[in-house]
Amino acid sequence: MMKLIGLFDSPYVRRVAVSMRLQGFAFEHVALSVFRHQDEMRKINPLVKVPMLVLDNGEKLIESSFILDYLDGEAAADKRLIPASGAERRKIQQHCAIALIATEKAVQVYYDTNLRPAEFSYAPWVARCTEQMHDAFAMLEALPVSGLLSGAPITQADITTAVALRFARHVHPAEFPAGRYPRLDQLSSWCEALPAFLETPLE
Ligand SMILES: N[C@@H](CCC(=O)N[C@@H](CS)C(=O)NCC(=O)O)C(=O)O
Known part of the structure; x- marks a missing residue:
């Protein structure tokens, strides 16, 4: 299952989590703080910036807009949150x-x-x-x-x-x-x- 790293008090993490739920993508939420769990976070996420989405193949995506673009690409056409073109x-x-x-x-x-x-x-x-x-x-x-x-x-x-x-x-x-x-x-x-x-x- 995909893992979403970061707390929902981050608006960037929250918009990815809300989008994933609306699009029907299951994910495990890894509730680590960039401030309170810096050392643990750094081991998974060396830049200590959230959100990070870890894909099933282990690939790690950062930057919420790029993560959302990836998810839109994987979603069914009627579940896209930004149209593909135009x-x-x-x-x-x-x-x-x-x-x-x-x-x-x-x-x-x-x-x-x-x-x-x-x-x-x-x-x-x-x-x-x-x-x-x-x-x-x-x-x-x-x-x-x-x-x-x-x-x-x-x-x-x-x-x-x-x-x-x-x-x-x-x-x-x-x-x-x-x-x-x-x-x-x-x-x-x-x-x-x-x-x-x-x-x-x-x-
Ligand atoms: N442009 C980034 C911004 C991410 C961002 O700044 N996240 C904050 C949490 S709200 C963070 O990681 N802060 C820790 C830091 O800047 O060191 C995105 O959209 O993913």
Whole structure:
């Protein structure tokens, strides 16, 4: 069975796990932390970055977008989360790219304000990243309605956006009062109620 390494408090790991559940791929979850289990992690995963997907033949894949691309290639055509080609593929990829920037900026602010001693946190950098995070969420909020919200089947853009918001709200609750991003809130509540999300709790 494939092994997925990393905790679901990582939005990158969580989006892979949710996608695998939606696509019907069985996996063993190896719940190692990049911080608390560094030595054990390094033995399997020398760069200590998650997610890592270990295939049945022992091949090890890193970088969530490449892992998801591999899974899409293995899935039945109607289980793909990003189309194989064409304008719709580019649209969903770019939508994911914005959600990944929102995620990355939320992670950077979290690292800067939680992993460093307070005296080493650099306020202008935190402010810049916080602004970029909100710029990305505002851009997602303003995109034309598509995917799950439009009644169409769920896409990787829906998953990555919902996972991004859930993570960012968890680590920066004051930044995400209800109603700041109403459409994203709706997408989030629909997604988080799906079994694939419920079975992949962030905490
Ligand atoms: N672009 C990577 C980002 C992965 C990533 O940064 N994961 C974090 C956990 S949220 C991690 O491994 N952090 C440990 C570190 O950066 O040393 C992906 O999409 O897989």
